[in-house]
Amino acid sequence: MKMSIREAINQTLHEEMARDDRVVVMGEDVASDQGGVYGITEGLTKKYGVRRVIDTPITESAIVGAAGGAALTGLRPVAELMFVDFLGVCLDQILNQIAKFRYMFGGQARTPVVIRTMIGAGTGTGPQHSQILYPLLAAIPGIKVVTPANAADAKGLLTTAIRDDDPVIFCEHKALYMDECEVPEGEYLIPFGQARTVVAGSDITIVAMSRMVVIAEQAAAQLKEKGISAEVIDLRTLSPLDEGAVLESLAKTGRLVVVDESNPYCSMASEIAGLAVERGFDTLDAPVKRVTAPHTPVPATPCLEIEYVPNAAKVIAAVEETLAY
């Protein structure tokens, strides 16, 4: 069935709440009829009531911390951190508490919490509502980080996230919510740590995640018209990372461009470039190219935001430079 990412996430929440009484949804505005800013939680309260669809005050440390404490004691909360930028106000509960329970308690703890959060630029929301920040999260041992790029993956990965017994941060790109694709009917799970080959190709590998997968696809289509066969890999989960998929594709093409909406330093692009150099050096025919946002905040003005976010033209330029090496 064709549906948008927004609809796929909503449907998955409905399905998982129906399947398991311990699944609760909590956060700001989640219990309202309209289901939050983007209607993600629409209809949940009507079906499952305010006992399991819990509106909270604007209190991110308490939302995330209480979701962690509830997970530790038997619920399976899906908490909403409305924008990932708000990580700035609740990082302790993720970094020092939730991520470390299992390790520092010697394996006694089980923390099946999902933190859904909106990421990314492209809607003019400016410096404090447009960041990516997943590299910061992926760097924390003890949590998993998921970045779906289409509706089918959103369903399959969110189902897996809710049923996973470890803490998961589920990153939803706000500019992708209305993107539609075919979504499998019924129960659908995608294992973590399995990248997806979006476009098969032989001349160069383009690795991307979240919205950059869409950009990479656009670039690959235009490159094809120029006679260049690009393989596009969607990582789908950043932690765990499917290193094998990247290295296998690289072994086939010998060239690598990584497209990442993060700021460049300590980005996922840097991580993938490091992986290629450390474990795929013999297969590299050219230096790895990173296409990322610049080392600046996200500007509010659309004319600068367009410059900030990587686009197909930038990816194509990087590919051509790599091929010309």
Add this chain to the structure above:
Amino acid sequence: MDISPEKLADAYRLMKTIREFEERMRSEYQQGKLPGFIHIYRNQEAIAVAACLDMTNEDYIASTHRGHGHCIAKGCEIEAMLLELACKEDGLCNGKGGSMHIADMSKGMLGANAIVGGGPPIAAGAALTAKTLGNGAVSMAFIGDGASDQGTVAEALNLAVVLQLPMIFMYENNRYAEFTRNPKPDGRIAERAGAYGMPAEVIDGSDFYAMYDACQRAINRGREGGGPTAIEAVCNRFYGHFEGDPQAYRDQDELKQERADSDPLARFLADERSAALTSEMITAIDGAILAEIDRGFEVALAAADPTPDKLFTNVYIDYAGRLR
């Protein structure tokens, strides 16, 4: 005061165990036999024991960096605790938690916490579980006077009121935030908590009976769906912030006086309501406590350290990525 002779004996046993356990810990620590930082609970024993005496393993507590007393009061085994405090393989947390992160999920003890103010949101989550499942359990966060100024505590107070959670905010106002005398007058912390819309009272934290009475009311209120309660237990920090802190910043005469005035064990034994505890009973309890602690230290100090491969265990339950 409604307290059975068995509970009375339990209360004494637990307070005395905390006292003897920690005095022995100090001595071993000073000899370099225990790693890391330790924070001693002496003179606050009545608070933890009164707080946990009517709890079961299905009730939850979130503790602090000064958490040994909370563990013992919540029923953690002495030997398992000592193995953890010595950071040994067979400790409660396989030696990966140590004093500041010790936890015992089987007892509803959700961890000491080395982040000041880190625990209350977690305790609120445990209370949310209890409320959602409707199982009558309660959850308590221990909070120091220093932590009372943290934003996480304010957020947990507010959430507990908004969601009417079965939660108790147990403030332990020992009047020192690390090395600094807390400038807030006694009672200000309870006022603040009360302002969020919950019953809040100030109790003499070295008076076991007053504490037990307040805790019973708070716990019953939580179990009956009456929402959260705050208790500001005013007490004295006998030793420094951490073991080895000479407390040079404290007025020594005042410290001496406070130490003498606020010894909860001495006050408990002098109280006529404790008369059912005969000196024979006390001697027997004391003997058993010391033997258990001796045995615990003997086992813990001789026990095996975790093997190097344990660095990589229990990061996740299931992980498809690389840890090294």
